[in-house]
Amino acid sequence: MSTPEENPRGRRADAVRNRQLALHAATQLLAEPGGTLTVEAIAKKAGLGAATVVRAFGGKEALLDAAVAGLLAPLVERARQLLEQTAPEQALRTFLAELIAFQSAHHAISRQLDGLEAPATTALRQQLAEAMEEMIVGARRDGAIRTDLDTAVLVTLVGRTAFAIAQDQPASEGIVHAYLAVLMDGLRPQ
Amino acid sequence: MSTPEENPRGRRADAVRNRQLALHAATQLLAEPGGTLTVEAIAKKAGLGAATVVRAFGGKEALLDAAVAGLLAPLVERARQLLEQTAPEQALRTFLAELIAFQSAHHAISRQLDGLEAPATTALRQQLAEAMEEMIVGARRDGAIRTDLDTAVLVTLVGRTAFAIAQDQPASEGIVHAYLAVLMDGLRPQ
Known part of the structure; x- marks a missing residue:
């Protein structure tokens, strides 16, 4: 042998x-x-x-990229599933709650990737942003989200503030609930 | 001599x-x-x-504390001035815009203070949070801010999301405008 x-x-x-x-x-x-x-x-x-x-x-860079990409891929999948199965505004709200729970449970990811070359992660983040943009565009079409603010700006706004809320470990239910309530009500046509 | x-x-x-x-x-x-x-x-x-x-x-710790406290003291002063001169809801909006501009211009402060003992800075941050709480409580009394969410949670929510928006250097006008519009509209009684 x-x-x-x-x-x-x-x-x-x-x-x-x-x-x-x-x-x-x-x-x-x-x-x-x-x-x-x-x-x-x-x-x-x-x-x-x-x-x-x-x-x-x-190298460590490629390993981290593969590990984070493995975690992000199901999130992208979930965002697409919500887009197919749910009205866009509800999809956005549900997805944000799940995104915050994920980020809160994987708090270190951003710090670990800081300054690293991570092409698979970058591509999946781009896909996440695109899925959120689709939700916002769809909710606008339904008259559920205001049209006086630029879509790309809203995607950045939502992504950045959701991440900030997820900095609690674990994110307390109170602040996640308040964030989603204020954000989703503030996004409605006024 | x-x-x-x-x-x-x-x-x-x-x-x-x-x-x-x-x-x-x-x-x-x-x-x-x-x-x-x-x-x-x-x-x-x-x-x-x-x-x-x-x-x-x-030591460096005390020096940093003094330097940051020197920068924060005028912000606390400004928050108090706005509380005296302006309706609370307008005071909150104006103050948040100025706070984001300050944080955007002094992006490194949080990172520098991470893990340091900084009693003067901590005390001033506490005063900033108290001034923001006063604005929120006052705006509620005026019927300008929703009452279904806990005040302390709202103070954390506003502070954390404003800081996230300020991570741009300099914060682009578009995102600051969109943030204040969505936040203030979302804070109104629905």
Whole structure:
């Protein structure tokens, strides 16, 4: 019997497994309050050596990008689902509540990504912004959102203030409720 | 003639002057985008030695606290002036616009103070929150702000979202206008 070192197929299977272990560890660390995502911390949680973690992804940057993208993809999916199934204004309100809960539970993501090259994450964030823009445009068409303010500005406004509300860990129910009430009422045609 | 070193009055005058120079330099650095407030940077800008800067305030923490407090005190004064001169709802709107302009111009303050002991700054922030609470309570009394949401929650909501809007440098007019329009309309009794 050949060892993985002697067998190219075994080496590939090992590499896939190491990638999965490192990715899973990074994803878990992203949900820990105050957790700092160093290669050492990821390696320790994954039960791998630091060099193996770096090799599995070609660097910490790519690993973080993959971990965050793995967390954001279901959010994008959810936004699209809401757009298909619900009236746009209700979709926006529901999605914002879920987005704040997600951001509150993954508070460290933005700090960890600060200044890093993260193309998969950037693309998914862009898709999230586009889905929110679709909700706002649709709600305008329904007469449910005011038309005197620029759509792109509203997308930025909503995204930035929702993120600010999510800075509580966990976001207290009171402030999330008040935020959604004030925001959604303020967005109505006046 | 005695030199300052030999003359206690001269030493005291020197100490006062060094304090002022260090404080002025720190205040200027707080307004510079991306500026990092190290003792070395403050000393360089003040034309003093690093040891002199530390001696003048008993440490960087106290120096930063004094510099930020010097910037916040006029804001507290302004909030009180608005409360005396203007209807509470209008006072809140005007004050928020000025607060966002201030925060946008002094973007680094929060990051610099992160984790530091800053009693003067903390006290002034508390006074700012109290002034905003007074505006909200007054506007409620006038029937200009909804009563279905907790006042303390609204103060947190307004403070946190205003700060988020101020993260632009400088805050673009479009988003500040949209924020104030949506917030103030959303705060009205529905």
